[in-house]
Amino acid sequence: MGGSKVHRSQALAALGALAHETRLDLIRLLIPTGTAGMPAGQIAQALGLAAPRLSFHLSALEQAGLLQSRKVARNVIYSVDATGVGQTISYLLNDCCCDHPEVLAACRHRPDTVSGQGAALPGTDRT
Amino acid sequence: MGGSKVHRSQALAALGALAHETRLDLIRLLIPTGTAGMPAGQIAQALGLAAPRLSFHLSALEQAGLLQSRKVARNVIYSVDATGVGQTISYLLNDCCCDHPEVLAACRHRPDTVSGQGAALPGTDRT
DNA sequence: ATGTTATTTCAACGGTTCTTGAATAGTTGA
DNA sequence: TCAACTATTCAAGAACCGTTGAAATAACAT
DSSP states (O other): OOOOOOOHHHHHHHHHHHSSHHHHHHHHHHGGGTTTOEEHHHHHHHHTOOHHHHHHHHHHHHHTTSEEEEEETTEEEEEEOHHHHHHHHHIIIIIITTTOHHHHHHHHSOSSSOTTOOOOOOOSSOO | OOOOOOOHHHHHHHHHHHSSHHHHHHHHHHGGGTTTOEEHHHHHHHHTOOHHHHHHHHHHHHHTTSEEEEEETTEEEEEEOHHHHHHHHHIIIIIITTTOHHHHHHHHSOGGGOTTOOOOOOOOOOO
């Protein structure tokens, strides 16, 4: 069984892809749609993006392993690759920050929301 | 409860800072040193970086809120800002991904321990 | 086949980022 | 003071990224 670890270059590509306003907007738009996703045209309309520009950024996210696409009729439907996104975050949290307790704590606290609702985070105090 | 929300522009800057091999190396080097941190010269030696180059990237990380610096004698000691790093990850996980269950799951699973996953190539092969 | 809709590719321009060597500033000790 | 050490700033050039309009590809309907 091959352990396919997330390579640094993979995480680097994903971080680079996330480090752009438009592409972050794309993720935010597509996350709630889950597996169903959304056709490119509808995305363009939702965010007010020119078609080539949208295509450029969608392609960047897909190549970084953060988005998936499938063709339906004449539309191309994009949806987030939850595994890719999760692994990218996991790389930061686990490999890069070595489960640094303060990082985990800052990550668990919702900085803006009321206390009493803890955000679910990868179990650190579990076995 | 000083609730300081992470602005998108702040997270964007942090992600941009993380999306660079050398800067990721810096974080990885400094994380284990915790609050104690490490003087710039020692960092340069550890990573084999020319001084101006190191200074450039350290400054980028500090401006992004991921590093802190303090002056001791003639050294400048850099250490990770665990809160900044944690808030950046929290932005991705919480604000951007809205606690998407699959993202959290991929984040909890160590990517190399996921069973039954062959080479996870983003599928480009559709009908 | 023709036309229409949906999406991607191409080419070019402008802007930003990264690296490098040289110069500069700040600190310590003799 | 001068000399040695540590770190940052500066300037130039290369490399990369993102936006744009125009053209191309693909799928469907009539």
